Structure formats: C-alpha cells, structure tokens
Amino acid sequence: IPVQAFDLVIFGGTGDLAQRKILPALYRRHCAGQLPDTARIIGAARAELSRRDYQSLVRAALQAGDISAGKDAAGGQVDSFLARINYLAIDATEAEGWQTLAQTLGRPTADRVRVFYFSVGPALFAPLAEQIWAHDLADDQTRIVVEKPFGHDLASAKALNRTLASHFDESQIYRIDHYLGKETVQNLMAIRFGNMLFEPLWNSQYVDHIQVTVAETVGVEGRASYYDKSGAMRDMVQNHLMQLLCLIAMEPPAKFDPDAVRDEKLKVIRALEPVEPHHIVRGQYALAQEGAGGDEDQSYRETVGDPRSSTESYVALKAHISNWRWAGTPFYLRTGKRLVARSSVINVFFKDAPHSIFGADAGRHANLLTIRLQPDEGITLKVTIKEPGPGGMRLIDVPLDMSFAQALGADIDDAPDAYERLITDVIRGNQTLFMRGDEVEAAWAWTDPIIAGWTSRGDVPKPYDSGSTGPGDADLLMRRDQRDWQGIN
Numbered sequence: 217i218p219v220q221a222f223d224l225v226i227f228g229g230t231g232d233l234a235q236r237k238i239l240p241a242l243y244r245r246h247c248a249g250q251l252p253d254t255a256r257i258i259g260a261a262r263a264e265l266s267r268r269d270y271q272s273l274v275r276a277a278l279q280a281g282d283i284s285a286g287k288d289a290a291g292g293q294v295d296s297f298l299a300r301i302n303y304l305a306i307d308a309t310e311a312e313g314w315q316t317l318a319q320t321l322g323r324p325t326a327d328r329v330r331v332f333y334f335s336v337g338p339a340l341f342a343p344l345a346e347q348i349w350a351h352d353l354a355d356d357q358t359r360i361v362v363e364k365p366f367g368h369d370l371a372s373a374k375a376l377n378r379t380l381a382s383h384f385d386e387s388q389i390y391r392i393d394h395y396l397g398k399e400t401v402q403n404l405m406a407i408r409f410g411n412m413l414f415e416p417l418w419n420s421q422y423v424d425h426i427q428v429t430v431a432e433t434v435g436v437e438g439r440a441s442y443y444d445k446s447g448a449m450r451d452m453v454q455n456h457l458m459q460l461l462c463l464i465a466m467e468p469p470a471k472f473d474p475d476a477v478r479d480e481k482l483k484v485i486r487a488l489e490p491v492e493p494h495h496i497v498r499g500q501y502a503l504a505q506e507g508a509g510g511d512e513d514q515s516y517r518e519t520v521g522d523p524r525s526s527t528e529s530y531v532a533l534k535a536h537i538s539n540w541r542w543a544g545t546p547f548y549l550r551t552g553k554r555l556v557a558r559s560s561v562i563n564v565f566f567k568d569a570p571h572s573i574f575g576a577d578a579g580r581h582a583n584l585l586t587i588r589l590q591p592d593e594g595i596t597l598k599v600t601i602k603e604p605g606p607g608g609m610r611l612i613d614v615p616l617d618m619s620f621a622q623a624l625g626a627d628i629d630d631a632p633d634a635y636e637r638l639i640t641d642v643i644r645g646n647q648t649l650f651m652r653g654d655e656v657e658a659a660w661a662w663t664d665p666i667i668a669g670w671t672s673r674g675d676v677p678k679p680y681d682s683g684s685t686g687p688g689d690a691d692l693l694m695r696r697d698q699r700d701w702q703g704i705n
C-alpha cells in the first residue's frame with residue numbers, strides 16, 4: 217500500500233548513513249511501489265553540489281550497496297528514483313541555503329507530510345530544529361527524525377529534549393533506534409503476545425535467567441574519534457540492548473499502539489536496579505594472540521591513536537528488574553566489538569523441572585528458548601526427549617528449530633529492512649517503534665551512575681584478544697552464578 221505524499225529532507229544527505237542506509241531504504245520502497253509519484257526527497261548538506269552531482273552520488277551509493285542490481289531487473293527503476301531527488305547546499309549553523317529550502321518546499325500543506333531527517337552529528341540536532349523553526353518550515357504535522365546518539369548523558373539528553381520540545385510536540389519527534397525496526401525484534405512481541413504458550417511462563421517463577429548478546433566482529437575503524445568518546449556502554453547498551461531488554465521484560469501493553477507500548481517499556485527501565493560494580497565487566501580489544509585466528513592488525517588503542525585510552529569496546533553486566541514479574545531473575549547483557557562472531561541473540565533459560573521422576577541418571581534438563589536476531593533470524597526451543605533406543609529412560613535435549621528464512625521462504629527476503637520500515641512508519645505517523653523522550657532519559661539515568669563509577673574509580677577496561685569471546689572476567693561473572701554464556705562461544 218503506498219504511503220501518502222511526502223517531502224523528505226535528509227540533512228547530512230551526503231554522509232555515510234544516508235548513503236548506506238537511508239537512500240537505499242527509500243530506493244527499495246520505491247521499487248516496491250510504495251512511494252507515491254509525487255514524493256520528493258531532498259538531500260541537504262554542506263558540500264556545494266549540483267542536483268546532477270548529487271544524483272550521481274546516490275546512484276553510486278546504490279551500486280556500492282549492490283542494491284540496484286537485484287531490484288532493477290526491468291531497468292529504469294534507478295532513473296525514476298533519481299528523478300525524485302534534489303539537493304541543496306545548506307549549513308545547519310549558517311543562514312545561507314535556508315531560504316532556497318523554504319522556496320523549494322513551499323508552505324506546509326495538509327495533504328503532504330513533511331519530514332526532516334537529522335542524519336548529522338548530534339551537535340547539529342538543536343541548531344537544525346532552531347533553523348527549521350526560524351524559517352517557518354514546519355507546521356504541527358511536520359515530523360523530525362533524530363539519529364543516535366540522543367545525548368551523551370542524562371543532562372545532555374534532557375537539554376536536547378527541551379530544545380526539541382520548544383519547537384515540536386512529542387508526537388512529531390521520531391528518535392530512531394534501528395534495532396527496533398528489525399523484523400525479528402518486532403517478532404519478539406509477536407512471539408510473546410501472540411502465543412499462549414510462552415507468556416504464562418514468562419516470569420521469575422519459571423525463567424531462571426535471560427541473556428542478551430549483541431556481538432560484532434568489526435572494530436571501531438572509521439568511527440574511532442566518535443567512539444573513543446562514547447564506548448560500548450553509551451553506543452550500544454544505553455540504547456539497543458536496553459530496548460531489547462524492555463521488549464523482553466515488559467508487561468503486555470493493552471494494545472499495539474505507540475504510547476501503550478512505550479509506557480510499558482518505560483516501566484521496565486524505571487524498575488531496573490542500579491548495577492553493582494562487581495556485576496559489570498568492561499573490556500577493550502587487543503591484538504589476537506599468535507595463532508588465535510584473529511587477522512586484524514590493530515588493537516583498539518592503535519586504531520583510536522591513544523595508547524592510554526580507557527574507553528570500553530566491550531561490556532557485560534548483570535541487571536535486575538525490581539518488579540513482581542522479574543524479582544530474582546537476572547538479565548545478563550553483553551556486547552562487544554572484534555569478537556569471534558557477529559551475532560545478536562536472546563536466550564531465555566527456563567528452570568529445571570521441580571522433580572525428576574527419572575532419577576539422578578537422567579541428568580538435569582531445562583528448556584532454552586533462543587531468539588536469533590541476526591544472522592539467520594529464527595527461534596529454537598530446546599526440548600527434552602527420551603534418547604532413542606533400548607537403553608532405558610535416558611534423556612537428551614533436542615532443538616525445535618525454526619529459521620525464518622526456511623519457514624517463510626522468499627517472503628523474508630522481501631521483508632523491508634529496519635530503515636525501510638522505520639522511514640515508512642514516520643511517513644505514516646506511527647511512533648510505536650521509536651523511543652519517547654522520557655524513555656531515553658530513564659535509560660541515561662540508569663547508565664550515568666555506572667559510567668560515573670568507572671571514572672571515579674579510575675577503572676581501566678580488561679584487554680581481550682581480537683577474535684575471542686571477550687574478557688575472561690565476563691566468563692567469571694557467569695561462573696560465580698554457576699552459569700555460562702551461550703550464543704557466540
């Protein structure tokens with residue numbers, strides 16, 4: 217179903233994110249016939265480019281992502297997409313260019329959605345909001361999309377929320393966390409609230425503990441200067457991992473509507489207990505040991521050019537949610553760069569059966585529900601059965617395994633990726649998969665004391681080998697609780 221007519225202005229239209237994600241996402245929706253003929257896309261950035269130059273840049277970006285090849289079998293799709301695209305040189309902090317943008321856009325009208333996508337560094341979010349307002353480019357139907365990072369800590373997030381709120385209503389602000397646009401992440405809600413099977417067991421009475429792993433094989437590479445001021449806690453935990461935690465732990469919202477869902481997520485964040493210093497491990501990748509398989513030639517400190525950097529590229533922590541449902545069930549979260557595998561996975565460990573009728577020989581068996589977000593999206597439920605054969609009542613665990621790609625065949629390839637879904641949601645005015653201002657602030661309120669504790673103690677992250685599963689202390693964190701990490705080992 218096509219979305220309604222829109223004008224989308226991408227500030228930072230020449231940047232990495234625009235080229236790799238936003239423009240390809242729009243192109244795919246164009247090919248799917250979802251963009252109405254009158255929809256216009258305007259790239260805006262500092263570079264002095266002509267419209268034709270920008271169209272060439274977009275064409276090259278689509279080719280570099282190998283997107284045009286598969287989707288343009290009939291030919292002409294790229295050309296018709298480029299025909300929608302315009303470009304204006306605008307500096308967020310200068311007056312020039314804004315008048316031209318105002319003329320290009322015209323007055324906001326009720327039959328055309330206007331979206332401003334802030335795909336620029338966070339220092340420019342507030343100036344952009346002010347310029348849009350000063351040049352009278354928005355009405356109360358206009359939407360703004362704000363990229364991460366949303367603030368650096370609670371104080372800066374609050375200040376940014378205040379600035380945005382002085383020009384836009386909360387219903388007009390779309391704080392993007394692309395994790396929420398992933399098909400499998402939404403599937404978390406479908407699995408939990410669409411099946412009678414899981415929800416009755418989804419609490420501390422039946423769940424022993426939950427693990428969330430978001431592991432990357434890449435290092436900081438091109439993002440070194442940004443990342444070294446941020447670290448894994450701010451870059452990954454405060455947003456992506458906390459959002460996953462919320463979707464796993466929240467109470468069922470009364471309906472799948474933006475505020476109902478976000479109210480429940482907020483309650484989870486507010487119920488998080490402060491993390492004890494000995495329940496958190498920071499790591500920083502070093503070079504791989506000789507023969508350990510890692511083929512990278514730079515440690516974290518070499519990449520960021522600071523031999524004393526104490527920024528973490530890895531975090532593992534144990535969190536507790538103080539509410540009726542989850543009291544006593546720990547949530548272990550971990551994320552890191554340059555790890556052995558790229559994998560985002562949630563593991564829900566159910567408790568052992570209260571009594572084994574098969575005696576001690578049968579061993580201990582418990583169900584494990586694994587939700588794979590990437591790669592090979594799917595779910596696996598480990599169930600206990602009798603070992604086949606005449607050997608008596610011996611038990612073994614077998615997987616009930618479903619890969620979405622296999623189960624759904626071609627459909628999964630055609631499913632929109634995260635940015636496609638989120639951008640069409642913005643145009644449709646659906647905020648369900650976007651973070652509300654109070655959610656972001658609550659998440660910072662939980663992470664700030666952790667980071668402040670590291671600073672005041674002069675904490676130095678533990679080195680770990682590139683290509684490994686992370687620092688040994690993260691394994692100890694689990695072993696102290698007689699548990700093991702599952703997912704990338």
Ligand code: NAD
Nearest residue numbers: 228229230231232233261262307308335336337338363364
């Ligand atoms: P980038 O440095 O590649 O691009 C920045 C863009 O902003 C360029 O188009 C540049 O011309 C424009 N710009 C810079 N100063 C400007 C000014 N004064 N006025 C107008 N335009 C200006 O950055 P990026 O990687 O594309 O990231 C953009 C935003 O998206 C950042 O907030 C980043 O944190 C966020 N983000 C990026 C990624 C990613 O994979 N690249 C992922 C998640 C979030």
